[in-house]
Structures are given as structure tokens and as C-alpha cells.
Amino acid sequence: MQGRAETTRRCLVEAAARLFEERGYAGTSISDISALSGRTSGAIYFHFGNKEQLALAVVEAHFATWPEMISGIHRSYESALERLVALSFSVARAFRDDVVVRAGSRLWTERRAIDTPLPAPFLGWIDTVGSLLREAAEQGELAGGLAPETAAVGVVYAFFGMHTVSDALDGRDQIEDRLYDLWLLLLAGLQAKPDARELLTRVGAPGPSCLVP
């Protein structure tokens, strides 16, 4: 029974994510989610109580994507800067391809219309990037004069801005090209010995970009 309840919960989160991503929070009703998931409205209320809590469950599923991705990347690269850049491309692809991540992102932008507090997406990333940059400093790869904590905040701002623009201008189709170009700028300041294009090649980043901005 436990397993079946979990399957139902997962199916409901997935159906809700698909609809929130396409139509937004206000444009999605419990009966739409019922129709897409093949579950009754009663089952939805039983598992989540209301639409707010279902939106929160989608945002939490979005957040749950990251720890496994982060530890996978930690096993793949010795250099902390390479790990950071590789991680950023994995995150960018998830924002482009993963409906739960896309839905969580759209719900966050609509948070003022949702009557329950949603967790802020930035603080965890600032910690993660800060740890990687401190390690890069210990490995002698970080430019002198930059505090890892300050640089981490700037990297997170730049990534989120890149994502916002990419979403607005082309529905994230060119997000990898945009991220490649962004790293050319950021690595010029971050690296003790700048070799941005080589580092991007080492982590298998697609590019160089032929994007007309």
C-alpha cells in the first residue's frame, strides 16, 4: 500500500508539473490535474490538501533534483573549477529539459500569486558554489584578490540572470550557448591562469557559440 500511495503521489506531482509549466499556477485547476493524471480530485485532496500544497510539492521535487546531480559531478573531476563549470551545464540542461525543474522555476516567478511560502532557490546555490570556489582557491586555481564567498554570489547572480534571459528570449533553446559565453566572461576573472576555452573543452561544454545575442 505504501508503494502504491507513493506512485500516486509521484504521478500527481508529474501531472501538476506539466500543467503548471505550460499554463502557470492560476491557469491550472485541480480538475485539469485529475484529467491528466487519471486520478480523481478526491485522491489529489487526500494526498496534498489543496493546490498550494501541490505547488509546494512540485517546488520541493525541483529542489530534490540537485543533490544527486552535485554528487555525480563531484566524482567526475579533480579540479573544483571544472566541477563548477560542468555542474552549471547540467543545471542549465535540467532547466531546459526537465519538466519538474521548469515548473518549479515558473512557480517561483509566480510566487506572489501562490498562497503558501516557497523556499528561495538562491541560498543553497550560493553555498554550493562557495564551497567549490574555496576548494579552487586551495587548489591554487582561483585568481588572487577574489574572496570565494563574494565571487560565489556573483556567479549565482549571473547564472540566474542568464536563465531568466534565456527563458524570456527563446524558451531556453540556446541556454547552453549563452552559458558558454557567460563562462568566457566569468572565468576571465576567476581563474588564476585564465584558459576559459580550454577548460570549457575539458568539461565537454558545447560551443563555441555562434549565437547572435
Added chain:
Amino acid sequence: MQGRAETTRRCLVEAAARLFEERGYAGTSISDISALSGRTSGAIYFHFGNKEQLALAVVEAHFATWPEMISGIHRSYESALERLVALSFSVARAFRDDVVVRAGSRLWTERRAIDTPLPAPFLGWIDTVGSLLREAAEQGELAGGLAPETAAVGVVYAFFGMHTVSDALDGRDQIEDRLYDLWLLLLAGLQAKPDARELLTRVGAPGPSCLVP
């Protein structure tokens, strides 16, 4: 009569901006705008036709803020990089203090709920920053190996991301501190001879930050 119509239009845009900024597009009605502006609903429909067109007028008034600000800065600094940094602080303060700018920004994030296309805010900034960075390159201030157009896109991403995080975490209260920290990272990559803190002092930027991120 022309002057009076213009005054009415301006008052309506200002009242609408105040309400859109506070309550969002969906949370603001024509009768709220009528009450705050002291104008009849009939006057609102006469001047704007519907709520969508009034939202568009607020976004257009937001856009109209920038040309004068940009030309004011152009007269104040010889160095194109100094102009860029000074301009960014003026823009950040407008996002913090100017209700029309704040309203335009909120309407943009709610654009999918507004049944009329709103102009995209990024492309004009990419052009403006690109021109300044090309001039910085001619002045010998831009680091070699960075194409001004690519760097401009990254700077605009980073600024918009900083604004998004600042809005989400503290309603933009600390936007100047955040921007100061962002420039420490970006100038490390942009400047031919990095002296970020000195440049920030030369343009009168507040800081250094004592922000806990």
C-alpha cells in the same frame, strides 16, 4: 486641453504603477486605479481602452526612464568602464526607488498573465553595454581576449540576476551592496589592469559591502 489630457494620462500611469507594483497585475482592478487617481473609470477607458494597454503604458514609461539617465552619465565620465559602472548603480537605485520602474519590472515577471505582448527588457541593455565595452576596448581598458559583444551579454545577465535575487531576498534593500560585490567579480575579468575597488571609488559607489549573503 492637450496639456490637461497629458496630465490625466500621467496621473493614471502613476496610480496604476503604484498598484501594479504593490498588488500585481491580477490583483489590481480598473476601479482601484480610479479610486487612487481620483479619475473616473470612464476616463481610464477613454485614455487606455483596457487594463492590458494601461500595463503596457507603465512598461513603456519604465523603458522611457533610461535614455536620459544614459546620456546624463555619458557627460560625467571620460572612461567608458567608469560610465558603465556608474550607470549600473543609477539603474539599480531606480529599481529600488522608482515606482514606475519597479512596476514595469513586476509586470514583466507577470507577462504570461497579461494578454498583450510586452517589450523585452534585455536587448536594449545588451546594445548599450556593448557600445560602452567597445569604447572601453578602444580606450585600452578592456582585457585582451574578451569580445565586447560577448562580455556585454554576460554583464547584462549578471545585472538582471543580481536584481532578481535582490528583489526576492530583501525587496532590493541591499541592491547597492550586492552590485558592488558583483562588480568585484566582473571587473576582475573585464579590466586590462584590474583595479576594481579603486574604480568603484572613482564613480562614487557605496561600499565595500558588509553584506552576509
